[in-house]
Amino acid sequence: MTDTTSGDSSKTSLARALQLDTRLLGMIGAFVAICLVFHLLTGQRFLTPRNIFNLTIQTASVAIMATGMVFVIVTRHIDLSVGSLLAVCSAVMALVQVWVMPQLLGLGIGHPVTAPLAILAGLVVGTAIGAFNGWLVGYLSIPAFIVTLGGLLVWRNVAWYLTSGQTLGPLDPNFQLFGGINGTIGVAASWVVGALAVAASLWFMWSARQKKAGHGFTVKPLWAEAVMMGIVAALILGFVAILNAYQVPVARLERIFAARGDTLPEGYTEGYGLPISVLVLIAIVVAMTVVARRTRFGRYVFATGGNPEAAALSGINTRLLTVKIFALMGALCALSAVVASARAANHANDIGTLDELRVIAAAVIGGTALSGGVGTIYGAILGALIMQSLQSGMAMVGVESPFQNIVVGSVLVLAVFIDILYRKRSGALK
Amino acid sequence: MTPLVEMRDIALSFGGVKAIDHVSVDLYPGEVVGLLGHNGAGKSTLVKCLSGAYRMDSGQILIDGQPVTINNPRDARAHNIETIYQTLALADNLDAASNLFLGRELVSPSGFVDDDRMEAETRRIMARLNPNFRKFNVPVSALSGGQRQSVAIARAVYFNAKILIMDEPTAALGPHETRMVGELIAELKRQNLGIFLISHDIHDVMDLCDRVSVMKNGKLVGTERVGDVTEDEILGMIILGKKS
Numbered sequence: 001m002t003d004t005t006s007g008d009s010s011k012t013s014l015a016r017a018l019q020l021d022t023r024l025l026g027m028i029g030a031f032v033a034i035c036l037v038f039h040l041l042t043g044q045r046f047l048t049p050r051n052i053f054n055l056t057i058q059t060a061s062v063a064i065m066a067t068g069m070v071f072v073i074v075t076r077h078i079d080l081s082v083g084s085l086l087a088v089c090s091a092v093m094a095l096v097q098v099w100v101m102p103q104l105l106g107l108g109i110g111h112p113v114t115a116p117l118a119i120l121a122g123l124v125v126g127t128a129i130g131a132f133n134g135w136l137v138g139y140l141s142i143p144a145f146i147v148t149l150g151g152l153l154v155w156r157n158v159a160w161y162l163t164s165g166q167t168l169g170p171l172d173p174n175f176q177l178f179g180g181i182n183g184t185i186g187v188a189a190s191w192v193v194g195a196l197a198v199a200a201s202l203w204f205m206w207s208a209r210q211k212k213a214g215h216g217f218t219v220k221p222l223w224a225e226a227v228m229m230g231i232v233a234a235l236i237l238g239f240v241a242i243l244n245a246y247q248v249p250v251a252r253l254e255r256i257f258a259a260r261g262d263t264l265p266e267g268y269t270e271g272y273g274l275p276i277s278v279l280v281l282i283a284i285v286v287a288m289t290v291v292a293r294r295t296r297f298g299r300y301v302f303a304t305g306g307n308p309e310a311a312a313l314s315g316i317n318t319r320l321l322t323v324k325i326f327a328l329m330g331a332l333c334a335l336s337a338v339v340a341s342a343r344a345a346n347h348a349n350d351i352g353t354l355d356e357l358r359v360i361a362a363a364v365i366g367g368t369a370l371s372g373g374v375g376t377i378y379g380a381i382l383g384a385l386i387m388q389s390l391q392s393g394m395a396m397v398g399v400e401s402p403f404q405n406i407v408v409g410s411v412l413v414l415a416v417f418i419d420i421l422y423r424k425r426s427g428a429l430k
Numbered sequence: 431m432t433p434l435v436e437m438r439d440i441a442l443s444f445g446g447v448k449a450i451d452h453v454s455v456d457l458y459p460g461e462v463v464g465l466l467g468h469n470g471a472g473k474s475t476l477v478k479c480l481s482g483a484y485r486m487d488s489g490q491i492l493i494d495g496q497p498v499t500i501n502n503p504r505d506a507r508a509h510n511i512e513t514i515y516q517t518l519a520l521a522d523n524l525d526a527a528s529n530l531f532l533g534r535e536l537v538s539p540s541g542f543v544d545d546d547r548m549e550a551e552t553r554r555i556m557a558r559l560n561p562n563f564r565k566f567n568v569p570v571s572a573l574s575g576g577q578r579q580s581v582a583i584a585r586a587v588y589f590n591a592k593i594l595i596m597d598e599p600t601a602a603l604g605p606h607e608t609r610m611v612g613e614l615i616a617e618l619k620r621q622n623l624g625i626f627l628i629s630h631d632i633h634d635v636m637d638l639c640d641r642v643s644v645m646k647n648g649k650l651v652g653t654e655r656v657g658d659v660t661e662d663e664i665l666g667m668i669i670l671g672k673k674s
Contacts, residue, residue: 215550294542296535299524303532306523313483313519314533315504373523 023367023422027382034386038393046393049246053272056243057180059388060277061086061340062355066362066380067288068332071298071325073363074305076372077137077144079326081151082333083355085129087159089337093122094168094347097175115174122334129155130330131323138322152356160349169346179342183276187244190273194240198233205229243278244271277339281381284335289377301325306373361408362387365415386411432495434459434624435593440479440489449475450486451648457593457624462615464639464656465628466668471645473628474516477595480626481513482506493593507534512591516598516628518582522571526563527552529570530585555584559614575602583614594618597628612638632661632668646671 038046045051065082072079096118101107107114129151136147170176177183185193205228212219219225248256248270257264292298304311304318312318336355341347366383368375390411394404433456442450450472457463465473478484480491482503491498493509500506506513513519520529527548536551538544549566556563560580570578579602586594596615600608615625615638629635635642636656644651644667651667667673 211546215546217546217549290542296537296543299528299532299535299543303521303524303528306521307519309517310519310521311532313481313503313513313515315482315502315507316533373521 023419024376024378024382026418026422027366027379027386031382031386031389034389034393038389038397042393042396045396049242051392051396052242053181053246053275055385055388055392056278056281057275057343058392059384060180060275060281061336061343062358062362062388063281063381063384064284064336064339065329065332065355065359066366066384067284067377068325068329069359069363070288070366070368070375070377070380071292071301072144072329073360073368073370074301074372074375075322075325076305076308076370077322077325078360078370079133079144079148079329080356080360081133081148081155082329082336082359083352083357084152084155084159085126085330085333086337086340086352086355087349088129088155088162089122089126089334090341090347090351091159091162091168092125093118093175093334093337094171094341095162096121097172098168098170101172110173112174114172115177118172118175119334119338122337123331126330126332126334126337127327128330130333131327133330134323134326137326138319148356156353163347163349165349167346167348171341171345171347175338176342176345178277178280178338179345180275180277180339181272182345183342184243184272184274185276185279186273187271188273190240190244190271193274193279194237197236201232201236202229205232240274243275244273246272248272277343280335280339284332285377285381292377297321297324302373358384358387361412365412367419369419383415431458433457433492434461434494435480435626436490436492436495437476437480438490438492440476440486440491442475442479442484442486448648450479452489453645453648453650455626455643455650455653457626459592459624460619460622461641462619462625462627462639463653464635464642465626465645466632466635466642466664467645467651468668470647472648473645474597475648476645477513477597477626477628480506480593481511481595483513504533507589510590510592511595512586512589512593513595514582514586514597514599516601518578520570520578520582523569525549525568526556526566526570526573526581526584529581530555530588532585534589551588552584555588556580559584559587560610576604576607579603579607579611583611587614587618592623594623594625595628596625598630599627600629600631600634608634632664636661636664644668 035047065086069079069082097114101111101114101117102109133144133147133151136142137144205225209219209225250264253268253270254264292301300311300316300321303314304316304321308318337352340351344351362384363375363380364370364383365386366376366379366381368380387408390408391404394407399407435457436454437456438454440450440453441448453472453476455463455465455476465476467473475484479486479489480500482500482505485501491500498505498509500509500511521532524532527545530552531548536544536547553566560577563577563580565573565577570581573581579599583599586596600611603611615627618625627635627639639656641653641655642659642664643653644664646668649671651671652673654664663673
C-alpha cells in the first residue's frame with residue numbers, strides 16, 4: 001500500500017511516520033471541508049455546539065447499522081432489508097411498551113423493567129430475522145440481493161400488520177433516554193467518560209507499541225507516537241467539550257426545577273453533555289472494530305470477502321459465517337431501532353424508510369468495496385457523518401428538498417469514483 | 431512397511447461425468463509420488479478428496495493403515511495433510527501472516543487474534559524458505575508470483591505436515607524459484623514427509639519423484655518407479671492411456 005506511493009513530499013512522509021492511512025486522511029479532509037463550507041454558508045451556524053450535538057444524534061441510527069453493513073458488503077453480500085428490519089424491531093419494542101407491559105401484564109407506565117425487556121425483545125427479533133436472511137443466503141445459496149429485496153417488502157409490511165398501521169406511543173420514559181436530547185449524561189459524567197476514554201486509548205496505544213517492540217519489529221519514532229497520542233486525546237476531549245458546551249435552554253431548566261418543586265437559581269446553567277445514543281454508537285464502533293481486527297470471526301469475514309474459495313479451503317465454514325454476519329446485522333438493526341424510535345418518542349409506520357440506502361451509502365462512501373474484502377468500521381462512521389452533514393447542512397442553507405437528494409446521490413457516485421482512482425494509483429486495484 | 435497414505439478404489443462423479451473412476455494410489459513416508467496426466471485427467475480432483483475440498487462418492491482412505499473420514503479441509507488438517515493449491519488459495523486482501531495462519535490463528539490468552547506473534551512466526555519461517563521476503567505488512571495482492579507461492583508453501587510446511595499435496599507448485603515460477611522448490615522438496619523428503627506432486631512438466635516429475643502415477647480420463651493408467659521407465663514410456667502412458 002504505502003510502498004507504492006511515489007510521493008517524497010514532506011506531507012506523505014509525515015503521514016508515513018505517523019503511520020496514518022492516506023485514505024482516511026482524505027476522508028477526514030473532505031468531511032472538514034464540507035463542515036467549513038456550510039459554516040460559512042449558514043452564517044456560522046453549522047459548527048456550533050448545538051448543531052454538532054444535533055448532527056451526532058441524527059447520525060447515530062444510520063451509523064450503528066453501517067458498522068454491520070461493512071461486514072455484509074465485505075463478504076460480497078448486500079442487505080437491502082435493514083430499514084424494514086428496523087421497522088419490525090421498532091414495532092415489536094413499541095408493542096411491548098404500550099401493550100404487553102402495561103395492558104397484558106398490568107405493570108404501570110414507566111415500570112423499570114419495561115425498557116430492558118422491550119430492548120431484549122427487539123434484539124431477539126432482529127437477530128432471528130437476520131439469521132434467517134443469512135440462512136437463506138448461506139445455506140440455500142439465494143443471492144443476498146434477492147433475499148433482502150424480498151425482505152425489504154416483507155418485513156416493512158410485517159411491521160405494518162403488527163401495529164395495524166397505527167402510530168404507537170408515547171414510548172416508555174426510560175426507553176426514551178436512548179433518543180438523544182432527552183437522554184444526556186450531563187457535564188460532569190461526560191468529562192469522566194472522556195477522561196476514561198483518553199486513558200484507555202493511550203494505554204492501548206502504548207501497550208500495542210510495547211508488544212511490537214517486544215517482537216523486535218520496527219515501531220514508529222517516539223515523537224510520532226506522542227503526536228498520535230496527543231491528537232487522539234485532543235479529539236476525545238474536544239468532542240466532550242463541544243457537547244458539554246451546548247446549554248440546556250433556561251425554559252427547560254425551569255421546568256425541570258419546577259417538577260422537583262424547586263425554583264431555578266439565578267444565573268444557573270447546565271450543559272447537555274454526551275447523549276446516551278451517542279455513547280451507544282461509540283460502544284458499538286469500538287466493539288465492532290475489535291471484532292473486525294482482533295477476533296477470528298472478523299478475520300474470517302475479511303478472508304471470505306477477499307477469496308471465498310481460499311477461506312473454505314482453509315476450513316472456514318463460510319455458510320455458517322454468512323448466518324452470523326446477517327444475524328449481527330439484524331441485532332444492530334434492533335439497536336438502531338431503539339435509538340430511532342426513542343428519538344421520535346413513538347413508533348410510526350414509516351420509521352427507517354430508505355435507511356437501507358443511507359446505510360449502504362455510508363459504508364460505501366466510507367471505503368467499503370462492493371467487490372469484497374475491503375472496508376473499515378471508522379470509514380463507515382465517517383461516511384455516515386459526511387452524508388448527514390451534507391443533508392442537514394443543505395437543509396440549513398435552505399436548499400430545496402429535491403436538490404438535497406440530488407446532491408447526496410451524486411456525492412455517493414463521486415465518492416466511489418474517487419475511491420477507484422485512489423486505489424488504482426496506490427496499486428491496490430489493477 | 432505400511433503406506434503413509436492409501437487411497438483405495440476412489441470414485442467421484444459430477445453430474446454423471448466420472449471425474450475419478452475407481453482409482454487407487456499410495457504414498458510412503460519420505461517418498462514423492464508424481465501424479466501425471468492431461469488437463470481433466472482427474473489428478474487435481476483425486477487429491478482434493480484427500481485434502482477435503484471434495485467428498486468422494488465411494489472408496490477408502492487409510493492413513494498409517496487406519497481408515498479415516500475426510501469430509502472437509504478441517505478433517506484433512508487434523509490428519510496433518512497440508513495442500514498447496516494450484517490457485518494458491520490466498521486471500522489477496524490479507525497480509526502474509528494472516529494467510530499463513532488462516533483458519534488456525536494464534537490467539538492471546540484473552541482469545542483475541544495475536545497478529546504480532548503471527549507476524550513474528552511468519553518472519554521466522556520465511557527467513558528459512560525465502561530469505562529475501564520483506565513484505566510482511568502489505569496484502570499478498572502486492573506480492574510477486576514467487577513471493578505468493580512462498581507464502582502458500584510456508585503455510586503448508588509451518589504446521590508440521592506429514593502428508594503434503596503440491597498441485598503444480600512451480601507453474602507460476604521462474605527458473606530460480608523452481609530450483610528452490612526442488613530443494614525444498616528434497617529437504618522435506620529427508621524429514622520423512624510423504625508428498626503428492628501434481629505436475630504437467632514431465633522433467634520436473636522425473637527429477638523430483640520416486641514413483642509416478644499416470645491418469646487419463648479419470649482412470650489410473652498405471653504406477654511406475656521412476657528408475658524403471660523412460661520419459662518416452664511415461665509420455666506414452668499419458669497420451670495413449672496404456673502401458674507400452
